[in-house]
Amino acid sequence: MSKKILVVAGDGIGPEIVAEAMKVLQALQADGSIDVSIEDALIGGAAYDAVGDPLPAETLEAAKASDAVLLGAVGGPKWEPLHISKRPEKGLLGMRAGLGLFANLRPAILYPQLADASTLKADVVSGLDIMIVRELTGGIYFGQPRGVETLPSGERKGVNTLVYTESEVERICRVAFDIAMKRGKKVCSVDKANVLECTEMWREVAVKTAADYPEIDLSHMYVDNAAMQLVRAPKQFDVMVTTNMFGDILSDCAAMLTGSIGMLPSASLNADGQGMYEPIHGSAPDIAGKGVANPLATILSVAMMLRYSLDAPAAADRIEKAVSQVLDQGLRTADIMSEGMRQVGTAEMGDAVVAA
Ligand code: NAI
Ligand code: MG
DSSP states (O other): OOEEEEEEEESTTHHHHHHHHHHHHHHHHHTTSOOEEEEEOOOHHHHHHHHSOSSOHHHHHHHHTSSEEEEEEOOOGGGTTSOGGGSTHHHHHHHHHHHTOOEEEEEEEOOGGGGGGSSSOHHHHTTOEEEEEEEOSSGGGTOSSOEEEEOTTSOEEEEOOOOOOHHHHHHHHHHHHHHHHTTTSEEEEEEOTTTOHHHHHHHHHHHHHHTTOTTOEEEEEEHHHHHHHHHHOGGGOSEEEEOHHHHHHHHHHHHHHTTOGGGOEEEEEOTTSOEEEEESSOOOTTTTTTTOOOOHHHHHHHHHHHHHTSOOHHHHHHHHHHHHHHHHTTEEOGGGOOTTSEEOOHHHHHHHHHHO
């Protein structure tokens, strides 16, 4: 049955990199590997300029009616003077909330061909392939009570609250375990159970949920140690699962181990397997319109989309292999360029992936 994809290209380099991802989707469609229908809609600054709203109601409705959403990036200096409620980033947050995207999947992959892009020694990171599963709709970013109040003494008191229910922990652990079953079957649950009762419960729920996954090797780590281990010996990890805030921090750290922001995709999933897929980078206003942006993070986001929302794992594998192949051919966009390689622009890179 035909699956529906909504494409929201957004701002800055968004339209340029999404155009290359579309070429890849269309090539797979043309040779019969996938059966999809593709629509596009406005988001971010582009939507604000057109209709005065960074997430028009029809965009959210179209997203809800789709199996998956492919997002380029939103934001840029042009919209910075706007009130927070009208900023392009609001489009992204509105999409996450509107679709109930509670599971954020952030792979940190360092292709061996790019080992020298990392600030860490090649033997520590070359071939790194870990998946961080971050809870996205709960935890301290959403917990009540919250805010800043002024005490009778005149001193101010700031409050944020870490809250998780057992069912929220269980569902994110299941996402992590399901993913691990298709990879190395190893999950490290990251918490601060020695200090925070809420995450002590998190650990208990993780253990209880793992009983349904006898093949999974579940370990636990305190977040401070996890940060150290990510930098010391990241290849010890397969899948990591953690809270919203710990995941925010650890996933950025893991991403930077690879040194290449233009290479990393991400996925955000809801309970129905619907997902939004996007590169981890932003709209890169400094290089927008120049045709030099790296489209591979967006192309790899399409691979994640095919794997996690469109039930087309073979097509996903083909995309990932094609990306590896163009790197083997020595093709590099400026952000991953190194000596002896051939520098190409956005469109040439997209064409090379299609050819591969
Ligand atoms: P950024 O990720 O857009 O750019 C950081 C640096 O990485 C820049 O030097 C940029 O040129 C480079 N870069 C990013 N993607 C690249 C690619 N595909 N190929 C080559 N180089 C690339 O982050 P920045 O500069 O902090 O934010 C710019 C705008 O993007 C802001 O308005 C920000 O709010 C927005 N943003 C949007 C996100 C999203 O849509 N998910 C995420 C992060 C930022
Ligand atoms: Mg972050």
